[in-house]
Amino acid sequence: MGRISQHPILGVQNEEKKIVTFKYDGKDMQGYEGEPIAAALKANGVMVHRYTMKQHKPRGIFCAIGRCTDCVMVVDGEPNVRTCMTPLKEGMDVRTQYGVSDKPFDQQ
Amino acid sequence: MKIERFDLIIVGAGPSGLSAAIEAAKRGMKVVVFDENARPGGQLFKQIHKFFGSKEHKAKIRGFHIGEQLLQEARDAGVKVELNATVVGLYQDREVVVRMGEEVHHFKGDAVIIATGASENMVLFDGWNLPGVMGAGAAQTLMNLYGVKPGEKVLMLGSGNVGLVVSFQLLQAGCDVVALVDAAPKIGGYGVHAAKVARTGVPFYLSHTIKKVEGTDHVTGVTIAQVDNHFQFIEGTEKHFDVDTVCVAVGLSPMSQLLKMAGCEMEDNPKRGGQVPIIDDYGKTSVPGIFSAGDVSGIEEASSAMIEGRMAGVAAAEYLGFMTADEKKTELDKLSTSLESLRQGMFAPKNRGKNITETEEGIPISTNLLSKGFVADDEIERYPGVIHKAGIHPVIECTQNIPCNPCQDACNQGCISIGDNITALPISVKDSKCINCGMCVASCPGQAIFLVDEDTGDGKASITLPYEFLPLPEVGAKGKALSRKGEPVCDAEVVKVRSSKAFDNTSLLTISVPKEYAMKARFFKAE
Incomplete structure (x- = not known):
């Protein structure tokens, strides 16, 4: 996936933004400070944000404007955080969500 | 509990809400605009194409530049915009309940304008909720606001103006648009929008829709097939595309829940896009003091939403005595003329669903343009x-x-x-x-x-x-x-x-x- 570095209409994008490091499922990942967590994940090729409670089906970015809640993840220990609306910060701990809890299925 | 009072409370800082706020603030009203997002402007800042209309409608200016102008005008008028503020309730006597962070605040408006806009529709097909299937608006948000590619290879479902414009924007972002698909037999949006996509080599498949999106954890492919007059799949017409992303642009629905909650008379009007309040020409609902403007009262586009917003702002100002009935009439007549001129032509709301075969000049419409995207x-x-x-x-x-x-x-x-x-x-x-x-x-x-x-x-x-x-x-x-x-x-x-x-x-x-x-x-x- 990746970033659009040069855009014919918008020019150079994200030029002045600060790069921050965050954790995605325990791994180090980088993104721009203040962009939605979902944008940083997308730029890093992450597609699956959570698995549904009953059928364990994968879900990812769907509406990107905070309406559908498909993109919720566990952020800094808190489950059900809308990653498309939540700004990325240095050192954030972002985890795939299983069901509606902050724990993996086998620990629920 | 403290309740703060305003002359006018506006819900939604998009094109119509900001326009309403500007008109009201110019008349000396104490106005606040609440918006759940971190930035104002609604969807305007994602619109990187040049707008249609005439000079007074800011034609040929790109949407995000119109957004910048609108924000500047709002600042100059002294409009107060509260961001990250989600309005969760609209109760009796125009009590507005707003969630800000972890707190809930109460406000009272002598008048309230609801300008909450619309949300994207979805169609259900096998795999519609697999990661990689997203609203066309989501793709627009990722690429035009945040500079992130929504995908590498994309199939677009929906040939209305949103589907056409976003397809073009995907190409501008460097994505490969493998096909533009619509179940309808005719392209829904402007022919010129279709033509600029078609000439780059994107194939159009009208009377086709998605049969199945493939992939286990995320989209790896999509199969479309032709449909008959009753939108039933025709066996043997399946076509497969390797894609990582499917964008869906199948219309918008008004987000009118607050108006319903406030007891405004509503109707289900397909020409306006769904559940909408019953309003007069200037946005007045059945509940005294409550007005609505923009897509929430009928799906159109940003240019008309801005005029509707100004109308509702003027109507609210007169309702509370900040301008005379004569002044209101002069302003509204001017705005109505401007709005009327946008509501003309083949794609006007009044012509939705009509089968138009000739131009106003009596020239036959290109059938290739309607079915294949090019003349x-x-x-x-x-x-x-x-x-x-x-x-x-x-x-x-x-x-x-x-x-x-x-x-x-x-x-x-x-x-x-x-x-x-x-x-x-x-x-x-x-x-x-x-x-x-x-x-x-x-x-x-x-x-x-x-x-x-x-x-x-x-x-x-x-x-x-x-x-x-x-x-x-x-x-x-x-x-x-x-x-x-x-x-x-x-x-x-x-x-x-x-x-x-x-x-x-x-x-x-x-x-x-x-x-x-x-x-x-x-x-x-x-x-």
Whole structure:
């Protein structure tokens, strides 16, 4: 996936933004400070944000404007955080969500 | 519990909400606008294309620039915008309940304007909720606000203006759009939007829809198939595409829940996009003091939403005595005229669902444009913008009546004529002298104008076309000229490249082709 570095209409994008490091499922990942967590994940090729409670089906970015809640993840220990609306910060701990809890299925 | 009072509370800081706030604040009202997002402007900042309309509607200005102008106007008027503030309730006597962070605050407005906009519709197909399937609006948000590619290979479902415009924007972001698909037999959006996508080589599949999206953890492919008149799949017509992303642009629904909650009389009106409040011409609902404006009271587009917002702002100001009934009438008459002119033409709300086969001028509509996205060679000659004469001249491939006239204003040589009727097809004036300034090419929001010299003397013709992609070819670059259909038709060489502030990021590419292709070559693809 990746970033659009040069855009014919918008020019150079994200030029002045600060790069921050965050954790995605325990791994180090980088993104721009203040962009939605979902944008940083997308730029890093992450597609699956959570698995549904009953059928364990994968879900990812769907509406990107905070309406559908498909993109919720566990952020800094808190489950059900809308990653498309939540700004990325240095050192954030972002985890795939299983069901509606902050724990993996086998620990629920 | 403390309840703060305002003269006017507006919910939603998009085009209509901000416009309403500006009008009210200008009349001395104490106004606050609540918006759940971190930035104001609603969806305007994702609109990177040039808008249609006339000068008063800010035609030929890109949506995000209109957003910047609107924000500046709001700041100048002293409008207070509360961001990250979600309105969760609208109760008796216009009590507004707002969630800000972890707290819930109560406010009271002597008047309230609901300008909450709309949300995207979805269709259900096998795999519709697999990661990689997203709303066209989501793709627009990722690429145009955050500079992230929504995907590499994308299939677009929906040929309304959103589907067409976002497909073009995906191409601009460097994505590969493998197909544009719609279950309807006809393209829903403006022909010019379809044509600028088609000429780059994107195939259109009308009367087709998605049968299945494939992939286990994320999208890896999609199968579409043809549908009959009853939208049932026709066996054996399946086509498969390897894609990582499927965008869905199948309309919008008003987010009218707050109005319903407040007890406003509602109706289910398919022409307005679903559940909408019953309002008068200026946004007044059945509940005294509550008004609505923009997409929440009927799906249209940002230009009309801004006018509706101003109307509701004026109506609320008069309701509370901040202006006289006479002043209100003068203002509203002016705004109504402006709004009426946007609601004309083939795509006007009043014409939704009608089968229009002829233009206002009595010229048959191109059937290829409606079913394939481009006007065929044997159809293009019948439109008044397409003429033949010696020397360079504009060829205007604008073939449907839409409310738009920047081309007429752009030409100070009188080469282009639309007249006072904003929806009339532009005429390329035979008895005029084009000075090759290129302003018409750059100003056409539909990218439908080409400067053509059918014979440059050496067996060649030159065609100047609008170009909004990267990398921008350089003079001397060789490649293929593509037809309106997006198929390579002949060799082409770039002989001139123009970029200018006045063109607002639309570059003008002049290509030289064998002269028999003067009326066929409409896009350039470098080798």
